[in-house]
Amino acid sequence: MPSKLKSPKALEALQKKLGKVADAGKVSISVCNGTACRPYGSNPVVEAFKTEIEKRGVADKIDFRITGCHGFCERGPVALIQPGNIFYQKIQVDDIPEIVEKTLLNRIVIERLLFKNDSVGNIQAQVDIPFYKKQQRIILGNNVKIDPTSIEDYIAIGGYSALSKSLFELKPEQIIDMVKASGLRGRGGGGFPTGAKWESCRNAHGDIKYVIVNADEGDPGAYANEGLLSGNPHSVLEGLIIGAYAIGAHQGYIYVRNEYPLALKNITIAMQQAEKLGLLGKDILGSGFDFNVRINRGGGAFVCGESTALMASLEGKPGEPRAKYIHTVEKGLWERPSDLNNVETWANIPLIINNGPEWFSAIGSSGNTGTKIFSLTGKVNNTGLVEVPLGIKLRDIIFDIGGGIRDGKKFKAVQTGGPSGGCLPESMLDLPVNFDELTKAGSMMGSGGMIVMDEDNCMVDVARYFLTFLEEESCGKCVPCREGIKRMRQILNDICDGKGQESDIDLLKELGAHLQDSALCALGSSAPNPVLTTINYFHDEYMAHIRDKKCPAGVCKALIHFYIKDNCPGCGLCVKACPTNAITFVEKRKPVILDQSKCIKCRTCYDICKMGAVGIE
Amino acid sequence: MSETVTLTIDGKKYTAERGRTVLQVATDNGIRIPTLCHNEAIEPYGACRLCVVEVTRGSRTRIVTSCLYPVEEGLIVQTASDRVIRNRKMLLDLLLARCSENEVIKNLAAEYGVTQPSFRQEYWEKNDCIVCGLCVRACEQVVGVSAISLVNRGISKEPAPPFLEKATDCIGCGSCYYVCPTHAIKMEDKNGVRRIHNWKVEFKLKKCSKCGIYWAPEAQLEYIRRKADLPVGFFDICPNCR
Numbered sequence: 001m002p003s004k005l006k007s008p009k010a011l012e013a014l015q016k017k018l019g020k021v022a023d024a025g026k027v028s029i030s031v032c033n034g035t036a037c038r039p040y041g042s043n044p045v046v047e048a049f050k051t052e053i054e055k056r057g058v059a060d061k062i063d064f065r066i067t068g069c070h071g072f073c074e075r076g077p078v079a080l081i082q083p084g085n086i087f088y089q090k091i092q093v094d095d096i097p098e099i100v101e102k103t104l105l106n107r108i109v110i111e112r113l114l115f116k117n118d119s120v121g122n123i124q125a126q127v128d129i130p131f132y133k134k135q136q137r138i139i140l141g142n143n144v145k146i147d148p149t150s151i152e153d154y155i156a157i158g159g160y161s162a163l164s165k166s167l168f169e170l171k172p173e174q175i176i177d178m179v180k181a182s183g184l185r186g187r188g189g190g191g192f193p194t195g196a197k198w199e200s201c202r203n204a205h206g207d208i209k210y211v212i213v214n215a216d217e218g219d220p221g222a223y224a225n226e227g228l229l230s231g232n233p234h235s236v237l238e239g240l241i242i243g244a245y246a247i248g249a250h251q252g253y254i255y256v257r258n259e260y261p262l263a264l265k266n267i268t269i270a271m272q273q274a275e276k277l278g279l280l281g282k283d284i285l286g287s288g289f290d291f292n293v294r295i296n297r298g299g300g301a302f303v304c305g306e307s308t309a310l311m312a313s314l315e316g317k318p319g320e321p322r323a324k325y326i327h328t329v330e331k332g333l334w335e336r337p338s339d340l341n342n343v344e345t346w347a348n349i350p351l352i353i354n355n356g357p358e359w360f361s362a363i364g365s366s367g368n369t370g371t372k373i374f375s376l377t378g379k380v381n382n383t384g385l386v387e388v389p390l391g392i393k394l395r396d397i398i399f400d401i402g403g404g405i406r407d408g409k410k411f412k413a414v415q416t417g418g419p420s421g422g423c424l425p426e427s428m429l430d431l432p433v434n435f436d437e438l439t440k441a442g443s444m445m446g447s448g449g450m451i452v453m454d455e456d457n458c459m460v461d462v463a464r465y466f467l468t469f470l471e472e473e474s475c476g477k478c479v480p481c482r483e484g485i486k487r488m489r490q491i492l493n494d495i496c497d498g499k500g501q502e503s504d505i506d507l508l509k510e511l512g513a514h515l516q517d518s519a520l521c522a523l524g525s526s527a528p529n530p531v532l533t534t535i536n537y538f539h540d541e542y543m544a545h546i547r548d549k550k551c552p553a554g555v556c557k558a559l560i561h562f563y564i565k566d567n568c569p570g571c572g573l574c575v576k577a578c579p580t581n582a583i584t585f586v587e588k589r590k591p592v593i594l595d596q597s598k599c600i601k602c603r604t605c606y607d608i609c610k611m612g613a614v615g616i617e
Numbered sequence: 618m619s620e621t622v623t624l625t626i627d628g629k630k631y632t633a634e635r636g637r638t639v640l641q642v643a644t645d646n647g648i649r650i651p652t653l654c655h656n657e658a659i660e661p662y663g664a665c666r667l668c669v670v671e672v673t674r675g676s677r678t679r680i681v682t683s684c685l686y687p688v689e690e691g692l693i694v695q696t697a698s699d700r701v702i703r704n705r706k707m708l709l710d711l712l713l714a715r716c717s718e719n720e721v722i723k724n725l726a727a728e729y730g731v732t733q734p735s736f737r738q739e740y741w742e743k744n745d746c747i748v749c750g751l752c753v754r755a756c757e758q759v760v761g762v763s764a765i766s767l768v769n770r771g772i773s774k775e776p777a778p779p780f781l782e783k784a785t786d787c788i789g790c791g792s793c794y795y796v797c798p799t800h801a802i803k804m805e806d807k808n809g810v811r812r813i814h815n816w817k818v819e820f821k822l823k824k825c826s827k828c829g830i831y832w833a834p835e836a837q838l839e840y841i842r843r844k845a846d847l848p849v850g851f852f853d854i855c856p857n858c859r
Contacts, residue, residue, distance in 0.1 A: 301770065318767070323663050323685040476748060476767075476774030477664050483711035486772050487736045507735055514707040517680040517700070518666050 002152070004278040006286040008164040011155070018156035026063045027104050028082045030144045031091075034069030035226055035262050036384070037076035041092070045077045048096040062104050065153070068143045068231020068266070072131050073384040075115065080126055080144050087126035088113040130382075134400050136363065136371050137387045139347050143231035148266045151273035154234040160279055162350035166242045167287040170353075175246040176202060179349065181357035183369035188214055188305070188342030189417060189446040190522075191435035197339060201329040202247045204337035209249040212333065212340040213240055214310060215256040215263065218302040219418030220469060222449035224373040225343040227385045229256065229263040232347065233270035237293070239349035241280065244291045247339050252291065255310050257298040268295060302419075302473035305447075306521050307332075307340045309475065320477045321521035342447060344373055365391030368434035372445070378414075378452035379406050388433070395429040398452055409454040413537070417446025419466040419473075420526035422533030423459060442533040444526060458555035459538040460545055464492040466530040474523060481524030484515050488531055496556040500546040505535060554616035557601040561617065564591050568613035574605035624692040639683035639694055640668050650696055651705065651725060653798045654749035655684045659758050665749050667725075669704050671695040680704060702729070710735050712747055719745045721799045745801035752776050752793035752802060760792050762840075765816060778816045789813065789820035789834035806831065825855035832856075 005011045031049060033042045046066050053059050070078050075089035081103055088099065088110070095113060102108040114122040115129045123129050146153035154160070166175055180195025201209060213236060217225035229236055240252050256264050271293055274280040282290050296314055303309045304319040311333045313319040332338025348370060352360045361369040368390040374397065377383050381403035388397060394414060398404070405411050413423040416433070422443030424431065431437050435445050453462065467489040476482040488511055491504050512528030519525040535542060544550045551559040564583075568591035575583045575592055582598035583605060591613070594605075606614040620635040626643055633642040638661065643650050654665040661684040668683045673693040680700065695701060709726040714734035716722045722745075726732070750767055753776050757763045764787035768777045776793075778784030789811050794804040803814040809831050812819045822831035823838055832855040842851055 303770075323682060325681065325686050472771055474771040476769070476771045477662075477750075479664065479666050479708050479711055479747070482748065482772055482774065483715060484707075487711065487714070490737065511707065514704055518669050518682075518704045518708070520663055520666070520682075 001273070001276060004276070006278060008168050008285055011160060011164050011285060015155055015158065015161065018152050021156070026061065027107070028063035028065065029079055029099075029104060030065045030067045030070075030081075031079040032068070032070040032077060032144075033066045034073075034143075034231060035223065035260075036069060036073035037078065040076040040090075042077035044093050045091050045096065048093045049100070052096050052100045056100065056105075058100070058105065062100075065147050067146060068148045069140070069227035069385055070144055071135075071137070071140055071227070071385040071387070072129075072382065074382050084109075085125040085127060087115060087124070087129060089115050130403060131384065131386075131401055134392070134396055135387050136389045138351060138363070138371055139228065139235070139344065140231070140373060140385060140387045142235065143227070146232060146234075148231055148233055149269050151234060151270065151277060154232070158354065159234055159350075160238055160274075162353035163238050163241055163279065164285055166245055166353055167285060167289055172202065172246045172248065175242060175353070178352055178357045179246075182348075182352045182360040183357075183367070184345065184348055184352065184360065185368070185435060186342060187344035187348070187372065187447070189444060189448075191445060194341060194345055197329060197341075198243065198247055200327065201249075201337050201339040204330045206337050208251075208336050209247055210333045210336060210338040211240055211244045211247060211249045211252045212310070212314070212338060213252070213254040213343055213346055214305065214307065214340055215254060215260070215267075215343045216298045216305040216310060217260075217343075217447050218257065218300075218305050218473075219375075219447060219449040221377045221451050222375040222418060222447060224375045224385055224448040226260050226263050227375075228347055228373065229343050230260070230266045233263075233267040234274070235347040235350060236267070236343050237270055237274055237280070239346035240293065241284065241291055242349050242353060243339065243341070243346065245289055249339070250290050250292065252293040253314055253333070254293060254295045255298055255304070255314060256295060257300060257304075259300055264295070264297065271295070301475070302469075303475045303521070303523050306523060308521070310340065311338065318475075320475050321523070323520060344448070364389045365432065365434060367436065372433070372448060374416075374448045374450045376402050376450050376452070378450075379409065379454040379457070380404070380452040381406055390434045391432045393430050394424065394433055397433065397450065398429070402452065405452070405454050409456065411452070412455050412457055413453045413459060413462075413534075415443070415451045415453070415462070415466075415530065416449065417444035417526075417529075418449040419469045420444070420523065420529050421446050421449065422529040423453070423462060423537065424533065425537040428537075442529060442536060444529065456553055456555070458496075458551050458553035459534040459541050460492060460495055460551075461553075461555045463530045463534045464489060464496055467492060467527070470523065470527045474527075478518075478520035478524060480515050480519040481521075481527065484511055484519070485524070485527050487511060488515075488528065492531070495542065495545045496551075497558045498545070498549045498556075500542075502543075502546055504546065505539075505542060508532075508535060560601065561596060562594060562599055562601065562603075562606060563615045563617065564594050565613045565615050566591060567611060568592055568609075569611060571611075573608050573610070574614065577604045577608045579604065622688050622690040622692075624688050624690070624694060626694045627696055633688045635688065637688055639670060639672070639681075639686045639688055639692075642688055643670075643683060643694070643696060648696055650683055651728075652684060653725075653747060654751055656751055656755070656796055659751065659754045659796070661685050662750055662754065665747065666708055667705055669701055669708075671698045671701050705729055706731055714738055716740060716745050716747060716799065718743070719799050719801075722747070745799045746775060747799055747801070748774050748776070749798060750776065751796040751798065755792045755796045760788070760790055761844075762786055762788055762790075764788070765793065776815075778818075782817070784813075784816035784818050787813065787816050787818045788837040788840045789818065790837045790840075823852060823855075825858055826853045827858035828855060830855060830857075 077091045079088045184194040185191040301319045304313045306321045309319040309321040373387045415423045471485045474481045512532045570590045575585045582595045584593045621632045650668045652668045663682045663685045670683045709731045713726045714736040717738040717740045764784040794802045820834035823835045838852040
């Protein structure tokens with residue numbers, strides 16, 4: 001660990017020294033050990049690399065780095081080798097000796113481990129892989145270059161130079177002007193102009209002010225904040241310190257959900273390292289500016305991602321939101337001016353300071369500048385964390401980056417913005433992805449969830465699923481949210497059970513409008529989105545449930561039954577798999593018999609049959 | 618130094634002190650806005666939403682809760698626009714489905730023309746609580762005891778003593794009972810004993826040494842005596858005999 005840095009010059013000198021080491025021309029390999037690669041076995045892969053490198057005594061020839069998320073989670077564990085930008089995917093422990101021997105020591109590419117594409121064949125360079133091609137990874141791109149537990153790695157790629165520039169070359173007002181000029185909008189989903197928020201907080205009355213990182217990402221399926229905070233914690237911390245200086249705060253809080261152990265661990269290490277180097281704490285870099293940070297763990301309530309509920313939780317109270325008629329920039333945490341921004345918003349700040357607001361505003365589209373990270377999940381071929389310029393079309397994300405729908409099925413809908421986002425149909429695939437267009441379409445940006453659905457998803461069931469989640473996560477303070485979401489979910493239940501009435505649609509719409517109008521916080525006011533958008537874009541499907549008592553996607557159990565088709569060869573696979581012994585074997589080459597009275601519609605026979613001989617209607 | 622602002626409520630201009638809420642100013646001027654979770658002695662909370670009004674500031678019109686919204690210069694308030702009424706009706710519809718036999722809710726709903734809820738009636742165990750939180754807030758802010766709190770979240774949220782056991786910190790003052798807008802708190806004084814069933818507590822009542830009536834829980838009187846540093850025996854006589 002280098003010693004405490006007491007001036008910008010000292011930081012520059014350290015940067016040069018570390019940069020030289022990094023540029024020494026050694027072959028380097030960055031192995032992803034992020035949260036998504038771990039269940040695929042990245043931990044043993046990392047250990048195997050260490051053992052192999054040690055066994056061969058080649059540690060001085062290879063720059064081996066364990067990093068955070070590379071984004072292409074679908075193909076984990078993944079690694080990137082330089083020079084050559086060689087991208088290996090689905091690496092197993094057995095592959096490691098070969099990778100070290102061939103690629104790292106003798107620069108021979110192992111074709112087997114490359115990404116394969118039916119149309120182009122094997123692709124070697126990461127940049128050429130369709131998943132990465134249309135992305136613009138200005139924030140996440142650094143994840144592959146650094147070990148998140150090493151401040152030296154971050155400094156080597158220019159880390160903390162934006163902080164140094166801010167403290168010694170810029171006045172707080174100038175920083176705010178730069179952030180304003182960049183057009184950066186809040187990445188937690190609200191899309192409020194960040195610079196304006198900072199300015200209000202700076203101008204608010206009071207000596208004591210706070211800055212807060214919202215890392216309470218709670219959307220099911222979303223892990224964009226996790227990938228950033230665990231993969232590059234220093235970028236968030238650097239942004240936060242710059243913000244504190246610009247706003248005039250000396251105390252910061254990082255609110256991380258406890259379900260993010262890796263992010264928690266890495267941001268804790270990052271803070272300790274920054275403090276040791278004099279980049280955090282008293283008299284930062286000899287500038288006279290003091291700033292301390294505290295980490296608070298969130299207990300897992302979804303509503304605590306809402307700014308006022310988060311602040312209540314920080315105060316040690318139950319996570320209940322309050323009205324924001326008096327803004328938190330004026331009266332926030334402990335009634336003091338507080339600026340809260342999302343993890344991703346903070347990580348953008350060093351980039352804006354280093355590269356200038358013009359550079360930033362040239363990315364994306366007018367009014368929606370910069371990039372946005374999305375967690376691309378669901379029925380898409382390439383799941384993972386993607387970072388794209390704002391204004392890109394949904395189609396480009398789902399079909400080019402995401403590689404289209406799994407198993408050749410048909411695209412049906414995409415839900416953006418987490419559980420309270422809207423479901424957008426195929427006709428809206430050319431919608432530019434930005435704050436305003438998504439809201440206009442009845443959905444929202446949220447913190448960057450993107451769940452892709454195919455023909456097998458029933459949209460009424462999908463709406464019910466999200467409403468069930470929101471019903472459980474409502475804090476219960478205000479009547480519209482507590483009572484209204486439950487009632488919407490009950491009506492959806494009825495529709496899925498074949499007990500729906502045509503008047504239910506109007507009641508859902510009425511209730512939805514009521515929640516949007518009068519719920520206390522955004523959880524309640526956005527909760528109707530999944531219902532209202534599915535009614536709007538998939539009206540026929542609702543009517544099929546209500547009028548014809550049919551579930552076209554074959555999902556709602558009360559409205560479907562399974563049957564055996566004539567082409568059943570009587571192989572007996574389903575007979576063995578059926579948990580209720582509802583299927584009887586007759587004889588070979590004769591269709592089996594399904595007893596409807598015993599069938600619990602668990603779908604096992606349908607999924608196991610290789611002949612497509614089980615039908616749903 | 619008190620500054621004043623001028624605002625319009627239902628077409629009429631009013632001047633009001635800065636820092637007051639729309640609800641306070643409306644009430645001061647005889648304009649009735651319904652509320653269930655509001656009490657002047659307790660910090661506004663914004664849970665029942667019944668006090669919603671439509672406010673216009675510049676080109677933006679929106680629904681806000683008047684109990685929390687501070688008055689502003691030039692603000693235009695509508696306390697009974699179609700949109701406001703629509704929202705109140707739905708709130709009462711939702712509350713009526715929850716407490717379908719509660720007289721307070723039934724009467725208020727009937728005032729807005731809601732007599733049959735649009736939703737399944739779920740008057741579980743004749744629970745009249747609408748989770749307005751007044752009992753909890755009175756106990757904390759007025760009494761200073763915090764014997765109860767709101768527990769759980771979402772539809773299961775309810776006021777309760779710690780761990781749903783007996784409220785050991787309760788002094789039996791009954792503030793919760795008095796502020797409850799729907800009479801959901803069941804309290805009775807009988808044979809020299811006060812029982813608050815919701816919190817599973819009972820208290821011995823103090824007998825006036827002069828007239829002999831039972832006039833307040835001993836625990837409450839002791840709490841006040843200590844807090845106000847009064848001499849032992851101060852509360853032996855009831856206020857009427859003093």
